[in-house]
Amino acid sequence: QVQLVESGGGLVQAGGSLRLSCAASGRTFERYVMGWFRHAPGKEREFVAYIGRGGGTIHYADSVTGRFAISRDNGKNTVYLQMNSLKPEDTAVYYCAADQSWGSVRVRPEEYDYWGQGTQVTVSS
Secondary structure (H helix, E strand, O other): OOOEEEEOOEEEEOOOOEEEEEEEOOOOHHHOEEEEEEEOOOOOOEEEEEEOOOOOOEEEOOOOOOOEEEEEEOOOOEEEEEEOOOOHHHOEEEEEEEEOOOOOOOOOHHHOOEEOOOEEEEEEO
16 A cells, blocks of 8 residues: 655746655555546546656656656655646646556556545646
């Protein structure tokens, strides 16, 4: 089992940047694939980015490709989401998620077993 804690959210102007972090408990972080999702009011939870166990496999939602970058540091049990060129439509609560099973790139929330509590990102126009 793993516990996840996100940080780094906040209020930023359009065009600005934020870096989210997700710290995981335990000593088996490298066994988990990690994902970032976001949930805006009135919308369903949306896939943002995925990273495989060693960081070699990465996948992004079309809406953030070229602006966001996911990375992980297995020595620090942490996954990051660097968000650049932020837009008001990026406003949401951002969640990291972990899954230990083997398979292909995971983009659906139901494919993940563990979730953090979320961190609010607000982009003003």
